[in-house]
Amino acid sequence: MAVRNGLGSVEPVAPDELSVPSDRASDGISDGVPEAKGSQTVAAVERAADILLHFTRARSASLGITDIASEMGLSKAAVHRVLASLRSRDLIAFDEKARRYSLGPMALVLGLTCLGRLDVREIASAELAQLSEETGETATLSVLAGDQRVYIDQVTPPREVIMSVAVGVPCPLHAGSSSKVFLAFAGEAAIERYLARSLPALTSVTVTDTDRLRRELHAIREQGWAQSAGERQSGAASVAAPVFNHLGQAVAVVSVCGPADRFEAEADRCRAALLAATGRMSYRMGYLPGH
16 A cells, blocks of 8 residues: 655555554544644644654654554554655654654754754753742852862842852862752762862861762752752852753752851742752753653
């Protein structure tokens, strides 16, 4: 059996792939009055996007028409038409022997183009402003600089007593919530290399005992955030969480910080707002938990 694709050519289809007639309702076509052409076009675009996205969620790298149709509740004919159009733009590839489809080279080009244009500071800008407004405290953004970290942005709240950070000044990775988040997600080998060095105490409560630090770093990885008070700067407290990229790497850390004497009472509220913000940022950086 053959189906005419979007380019006007005829493409062979295995008999089991089109064993039932086209389901007109699932194809966005009514048996009554036809939908407006614009509505049909939008529906077709949405269906094509949904099928492309389905490949990103599938456990297998390749899928058959029957798999896609059953999992998405579409007719096989509708799925085949979409796949044929996507193949014409190399967004989908087809294995003739296995009769299975996978993401094509232009899907990779799209992804790499998007990744190449990502700017974590730009993505964080609106999130920091919203986070500071929601919490009434200072929101900061840090990145790694060698074996240290630096603040690259902050948004402070309009209140009389606030915490303000020094943008661009290097900070060690064993003191303070933002630093410990970076160290916790650096990998075991990097952690051990860092802990093998001399760890200076920045305040009277800076943790310098390596066994205790290992336990703290493990807890941070497990819970996904860190909280500290007075470790890097006396009188300051903060909660911090990572921003992950598409590879699951912590490429930045966002924190909410304030005077220690008032932060303790609002830490839970600040942490909830922080995790919501870093979750959105990680998603925009291409991070998909579980992938």
